[in-house]
Amino acid sequence: MRELTIRELIKGYEAKLFSPVEVTKYYLDRIHEFEELNAYITVNDRQALQQAEISEKKFLFGEDTGILEGIPLSYKDNLFTKGLRTTSGSKIDEAFVPELNAGIVDVLQREGAVNVGKTNLHEFAFGITTNNPFYGPAKNPWNSEYTPGGSSGGSGTAVAASLCAASIGTDTGGSIRIPAAACGVIGLKATRDLIPATGVKNISWTLDHVGPIVKTMDDLAIMMDAATGDDYSLFLEEDIRGLRIGVPTNYLNEKMDEETAALYQQSLEQFTSMGAVLVEVDIPFTDEDRDIITIIAMTEAGFVHNAYIDKPESQFGRDVGAVLKASRDISALRYLQALNRKEELIHEFENLFLHVDVLASPVTPTTSKRIGKEMVHLGEVPEDVFSAMTRYPAMFNLTEQPALSIPIGFGANDLPVGLQLVTSSYAEPVLIRAGYAYEKNFLQEFYKKRAEMEKVLQG
Incomplete structure (x- = not known):
């Protein structure tokens, strides 16, 4: 059952081969069986089974069903869920129970989705390791000594280990794409506001x-x-002949490890074998532009958490607490200058996509690192893990364009490597087509190894 796609689960329900209750129980049992992966903060056993029973009756009595009727999903724990606590991975909100759902939760529940629980994340989603000081680290199912990335690390682990059929995450600087890459699954940061973003901490x-x-x-x-x-x-079509793939000549091709570089080059060659055309492009982005991501994120996070920063009883993790306190040193001028540069970058990248259909780069310059490791070496100067892992994905949070992470093989320490495909705003269909063609032609062996990984977990 864990190898069935969402569409196959729906067809199974319709044919009465199995029921939503049976499938939901299966996923809930797996969640409890693999608690050591620490993918979840809250498991929603009772409500999930109630939702599954409603879906089951719809199939039994031939009633109208939603697109995701009876499909067990998880939600990152910074997405509000009515009547179910939403901790945001923090001590401060450990008992917070929202009165309303996040917009995306409402949308998917109207389509019949079953909520099996809330996934672990970096505290307040402000980090890329999911090494949570209050709920413990989420672990990479390929090797539990390594992180699953972050901040949606619990979601990445849950999907890769079949602890849900799919998960919803959030992404501020790579937080969907980084865990997808680290865990060998697929993640999409959709165009900003294409998917409802209300009810998010x-x-x-x-x-x-x-x-x-x-x-x-x-x-x-x-x-x-x-x-x-x-x-x-x-x-979902395989023909990508003539698709123009932008190959960066700067920034997005710099400071990566040898294994990642080799797999990236191989993926480009694989795309050309399917008829795609490679086009070299200059990336209109510099390290100075990268600083504006930090300025915007820190300033706005400081505003969101302002009421708690100075309270002695507030318990922040060491890394998040330091960032929030530092946010007060950012001037209004620097913040407004950053917002102005953001608008310029949107136009510059949209102009780039007049010349190519898709831009390709690795998601991260290296594979996932051991839990607790804070520095990486990708050149002569050591770099902190956060800066290294967000270097390639974060710029597309500024430009608001859709960015996809798909697996392309195994790199350093036999851990998954992800390819990032980016296109112009609201052109998600281009990413669907490119990713599907690559999957059908080159990912079947990877998927077999992922299924074997799950069997090893099963013992």
Whole structure:
């Protein structure tokens, strides 16, 4: 059952081969069986089974069903869930129970989705390791000594280990794509505001995006169908002849490890074998531009958490507490200058996509690191893990354009490597087509190894 796609689960329900209650129980049992992965903060056993029973009756009596009827999903624990606590991975909000759902939760529940629980994350989503000081670190199912990335690390782990059929995460500087890459699954940071972003405990209302983490491109398409009301499943086609793929000549091709570089080059060659055309492009982005991401995120996070920063009883983790206190040193002028540069970058990148259909880069310059490791070596000068891992994905939170992470193989320490595909705003169908073609032609062996990983977990 864990190897069935969302669409296959729906067809199984319709044919009465199995029921939503049976499938939901299966996933809940797996969640409890693999608690050591620490993918979840709160497991929603009772409510999930109630939701599954409602879906089961709809199939039994031939009633209208939603796109995700009876499909067990998880939600990152900074997305509000009515009547179910939403901790945001923090001590401060450990008992917070929202009165309303996040917008995306409402949308997917109207389509029949079952909520099996809330996934672990970096505290207040402000980090990329999910090494949570209050709920413990989420662990990478490929090797539990390594992180699953972050901040949606629990979602990445849950999907890769089949502890849900799919998950919804948030992304401020790579927080969907980094865990997807680290865990060998698929993640999409959709165009800003394409997917409802209400009812989220923000880091930055300017940079935050919402999107799905899934196992296959077919799962991604059906999740997008449900989330938006459009039919992305129409674009699941293998013909990408003539697709122009932008190959960066700067910034997005710098400071990566040898294994990642080799897999990236191989993926480009694989795209050309399918008829795509490679076009070299200059990236209109510098290290100075990267600083404005930090300025915007810190300023807005400081505003969101201002009421708690100075309270002695407030318990922040060491890294998040330091960032929030430092936010007060950022002037209004620097913040406004950053917002102005953001608008310039949107136009510069949209102009880039007049010349290419898709931009390709690794998601991260290296594979996931051991839990607790804070520095990486990708050149002569050591770099902190956060800066290294967000270097490639974060710019597209500024530009608001959709960015997809798909697996392309195994790199350092035999851990997954992800390829980032980016296109112009609201052109998600291009990413669906490109990712699907790559999956069908080159990812079947990877998927077999992922299924073997899950069997090893099973013992």
